[in-house]
Amino acid sequence: MADGLRKGLTSYGDAGFSLFLRKAFIKAMGYSDDALDRPIVGITNTHSDYNPCHGNSPQIIEAVKRGVMLAGALPMVFPTISIGESFAHPTSMYLRNLMAMDTEEMIKAQPMDAVVAIGGCDKTLPAQIMAALSVDLPTVVIPVGPMVVGHHKGEVLGACTDCRRMWGKFRAGEIDQQEIDDVNARLAPSVGTCMVMGTASTMACITEAMGLSLPMSATIPAPHAERFRSAEASGKVAATLAKNKGPKPSEFLTPGSFRNAQVVLQAIGGSTNGLIHLTAMANRTPNRIDLAAFDELGRDVPVLVDLKPSGDHYMEHFHHAGGVPKLMAQLGDLIDLDAKSVTGETLREIVAKAEDVPGQDVIRSKDNPIKREGGLAILHGNLAPRSAVIKHSAASPKLMQHTGRAVVFESVEDMTNRVDDPDLDVTADDVLVLRNAGPKGAPGMPEAGYLPIPMKLARAGVKDMVRISDARMSGTAFGTIVLHITPESAVGGPLALVKNGDMIRLDVAKRSIDLLIDEAEFAKRQAALPPATTPDWAKRGYAHLFHTTILQADDGCDFDFMTEKGKG
Structure with missing residues (x-):
């Protein structure tokens, strides 16, 4: 098998000429025959x-x-x-x-x-x-x-968990513009x-x-x-x-x-x-x-x-x-x-050969863990028939079993426009729902799953709420957030059926996430969904390739023709 410079010769119909030409041009960079061999x-x-x-x-x-x-x-x-x-x-x-x-x-x-x-x-x-x-x-x-790490007022800062934490403080009015500007300059040193x-x-x-x-x-x-x-x-x-x-x-x-x-x-x-x-x-x-x-x-x-x-x-x-x-x-x-x-x-x-560092408390032993269970849990239910995921190691224990009223945002843009509206009908016990933010729907499954706490609640001291979506979130983020709901709403997944005021039940111990409506209503809403169409943004170029071949989150969001065996 050919190796080195002889590997994968350009096709000119004459292998000897292909190698001759390759060596002639690369020698223009000053390489010697010793190097090229x-x-x-x-x-x-x-x-x-x-x-x-x-x-x-x-x-x-x-x-x-x-x-x-x-x-x-x-x-x-x-x-x-x-x-x-x-x-x-x-x-x-x-x-x-x-x-x-x-x-x-x-x-x-x-x-x-x-x-x-x-x-x-x-x-x-x-x-x-x-x-x-x-x-x-x-x-x-x-x-x-x-x-x-960065530092601010004697506190260690880390991008981007502390980006989100400090931005949350700013939204809640706990720190002013000057301080958030100072933090901005110190988060990434x-x-x-x-x-x-x-x-x-x-x-x-x-x-x-x-x-x-x-x-x-x-x-x-x-x-x-x-x-x-x-x-x-x-x-x-x-x-x-x-x-x-x-x-x-x-x-x-x-x-x-x-x-x-x-x-x-x-x-x-x-x-x-x-x-x-x-x-x-x-x-x-x-x-x-x-x-x-x-x-x-x-x-x-x-x-x-x-x-x-x-x-x-x-x-x-x-x-x-x-x-x-x-x-x-x-x-x-x-x-x-x-x-x-x-x-x-x-x-x-x-x-x-791992180093033993006396007194370190960053890497715990199995009998003294940070959390008894691993960081991620997989959920299923009528809202996520194929799967959803929650990072429960960074969530609020009191919200691990929670039933609340759905407050629905149709898209990332809709959420951006309405989440801080003082007239938004929302309480701390509600469940914020974001849809059309999955691989096809957004597109690209953005890290919008970390829905912000509505400003009027943030300023009342609310630090966490149950939030669910077909989006992703940054690994730096925290909170009781259900992500990667599959199939996504843009392809007719059950998240598309949720209405404002519906009750949603999360039970992490049981690994479940469910919309609390009866089967007849569920089927009725599903039958009423309009057929999926190709959006304008996906009609040409890479966007078209992405939209027509992207797999769902539980399949890794690769293109269907790029997996091991390619497209069947």
Whole structure:
């Protein structure tokens, strides 16, 4: 099998000429024959001025190149799409699959014997891993790392859990414009991803637990020198993979690897987004995520990491307490320690070297957990026949069993326009309902599921309410919020049937979410639903591709033709 510069020759009808031309043009960059005869490690470049999460990518790339060359291979950097969470319209999730396709095609189109994927901001790591699993080329993943913490009036701040908390205080009139401006300047004191257990941190931890990245790589703060030493070491590993032609992801990612990812997702109180992304990643392989099994796992796996929004600490504290290796050591037999890492080590070997930090209280033991059950629960009921999810580790215990009156918003725009209306008929005991915010309906399933507390209630001291939607929410968010209701309302899911004043019952212990109307009324409303049509925004280009092929949340929101077997 061809490798190095001879791999994947451009089709000119003459292989010898194709190689001759390739070498002639790349020599214009100043490469020698010695360099061009070595195995090639492709390095993704996801740097962008619109993506502060990836602000350290140029330094990481230089460190990876150094590691690759020290190990005797040739590094070749190539650009891909970069998605910055707060800059992507309408939502970064809308572009995740496009980034996955771009990354997959660029890996396949260009000669490389191994690839280093550098990502971090919420949707970038899953997009890159989806691509890598589809191509099945030897791959090392490098998270860009979390930013360091901020400070305000003697209080530690973390983006973006404290973004939401402080914004809530501002909405409630507890702090003024000057203070919220001060907070705005202090929430993100360095480049890197959010320093709480949001989606970026969740995906970095899952990636490390699966063995796709080097030990400790999930938690090293973005500006720290250790981050760049880890990148150099990752480059060396990638060079070794390129020389040895493996192992490929398919050769060491077992069902146990995917189960380990689910265990860690529960134990860290991870983002609800993490479940969608892990499902999409698994669907690129013969493995699948069984939501019922995931929920059962959550009953057995406690939350052990004391990190916001489920706890009190931040990612740099998690790192200094021993990181993911120490967490897996504490999880013990809940982890398949025979699963392997891209380094060739088993998790058993990695866990054996986990640092023991006396006095640390960030990573708890199983007999002293933050929560007795894992962070996420899967709900079913007549409102969510296929599934819904709640991050109950970051919810209000008093609302875990709750029946309330529905206050319905037809869309994100409708919610924005009416939620703060002083005449809105709403009380703290009601259930806020947002629909048409799913994969097709919004589009892109935005992080609008964190419905704001109506201002008149917020100013009366209300901190939490039951909120339900077919949308997502940021992993940094908190509250009693039911998300990913499937099927979504835009495709005729039961959420489309809810009317203002209907009673809705949530019972997390029973894993249920139900609309309390009789079957005859349910059927009557369902029969009256208008047929789905293609909206104007989806009539051309990528929007059309997205709308016509996007799968539901329980299938990972991938395109139907991008899963392991493609479209039937």
